[in-house]
Amino acid sequence: MVDLLSLFMNSVFAGNILLAYFLGMCSFVAISKNLNTAIGLGFAVIFVLTVTVPLNWLIFHFLLAPEALAWAGLEDVNLSFLRLVIFICVIAAIVQGLEMLIDRFSASLYAGLGIFLPLIAVNCAILGGSLFMVEREYTFIESVVFGFGAGVGWMLAIVAMAAARIRMRYADLPYGLNGFAITMIVTGLMAMGFILFSGISL
Amino acid sequence: MKLTRTKAFKTFAGPAWTNNPINMQMLGICSALAVTIQMNTALVMTLAMTFVITTASLIVSIMRKIIPGNIRIIVELAVIASLVILTDEFLRAFYFEMSRMLSIFVGLIITNCIIMGRTEGFAMSNPPHLAVMDGLGNAAGYGSVLLSVAFLRELFGSGKIFGYDVIPQSFYDAGYEDMGFMLLAPAAFIIIGLMAWLQKYLAGVEDEA
Numbered sequence: 001m002v003d004l005l006s007l008f009m010n011s012v013f014a015g016n017i018l019l020a021y022f023l024g025m026c027s028f029v030a031i032s033k034n035l036n037t038a039i040g041l042g043f044a045v046i047f048v049l050t051v052t053v054p055l056n057w058l059i060f061h062f063l064l065a066p067e068a069l070a071w072a073g074l075e076d077v078n079l080s081f082l083r084l085v086i087f088i089c090v091i092a093a094i095v096q097g098l099e100m101l102i103d104r105f106s107a108s109l110y111a112g113l114g115i116f117l118p119l120i121a122v123n124c125a126i127l128g129g130s131l132f133m134v135e136r137e138y139t140f141i142e143s144v145v146f147g148f149g150a151g152v153g154w155m156l157a158i159v160a161m162a163a164a165r166i167r168m169r170y171a172d173l174p175y176g177l178n179g180f181a182i183t184m185i186v187t188g189l190m191a192m193g194f195i196l197f198s199g200i201s202l
Numbered sequence: 203m204k205l206t207r208t209k210a211f212k213t214f215a216g217p218a219w220t221n222n223p224i225n226m227q228m229l230g231i232c233s234a235l236a237v238t239i240q241m242n243t244a245l246v247m248t249l250a251m252t253f254v255i256t257t258a259s260l261i262v263s264i265m266r267k268i269i270p271g272n273i274r275i276i277v278e279l280a281v282i283a284s285l286v287i288l289t290d291e292f293l294r295a296f297y298f299e300m301s302r303m304l305s306i307f308v309g310l311i312i313t314n315c316i317i318m319g320r321t322e323g324f325a326m327s328n329p330p331h332l333a334v335m336d337g338l339g340n341a342a343g344y345g346s347v348l349l350s351v352a353f354l355r356e357l358f359g360s361g362k363i364f365g366y367d368v369i370p371q372s373f374y375d376a377g378y379e380d381m382g383f384m385l386l387a388p389a390a391f392i393i394i395g396l397m398a399w400l401q402k403y404l405a406g407v408e409d410e411a
Contacts, residue, residue, distance in 0.1 A: 131310070
């Protein structure tokens, strides 16, 4: 239990998927202009990461990993090179399915979340989450915790950034620094703050 | 006609400098920064990216007349994904240490917005030789940013270039110290921010705030 809590804290803070591994930058830069949209996209990322990372864990460990097909009598088959394609397809399918489900059952949630779901299918944070899960050899429970934690970390970063950009709107910046450049520098300062959490162990 | 006036050269030079994909289009920064602690990894990443984007542009451009319009994104994605898998497996087979250091970031080339953007936006509507030049230009722009960030981080962070010591021992004896901060993630954000500022200042482009 303590291990899981520590994994969660690590994926939210010190190992933040955006601030420490640079994943999901495209939508981070584009969406952080507006606080409400940032919150909506943040929830969508948490949702999709929590679903896709464990699902890809199951697919990887029962279909793709070396000797994973032993249950079907195919011990020598190693399909792990297919993981990139399969993960992309799973993510796209899940996102599409979720969009249809939300549309069908909750109009208000669809209004808030629905428009962000297509954006997420090509977000590198989502694919990165699944690839990290394979590389770090998580167990199933760990993959659930990691997926959720990575999503929370990403949301924390984008919401903080959106809030900071609201305050910066009236700042008188030198020519060329406004927009992308200052966003990156502020992200750097924020990442510096998040790195300090790496000293905390539970 | 001078080389710099040809259409092919302009196709190459546009994305490589004036319309650089990282700073100006804000695309593709995702996977770029995590491999910039050393020049070595940044160089291999650049080569991988060059191979994937150029070959993907070429293949899509050759097939552009036979790809049905409504499934073109899937076809493009399939081409890109196959090339990335090829690159990943190649690195794993022949340069295992390098592939371990690049970690998941070669795989993430698939979701790199530059490649998808170039195949969809340029290769689908242009002949193969221009598509290749466009791919090379985009890769050059991407590589130049990646390698400059890696150069700064490796030089100031560990006093090395490509793993060779370049800062003389006498500097260390005189009290110079490597800046450990350069090896951490925030340094990459701040360097890229300053570079974007510099490039925007030099190029003098007016765009959104």
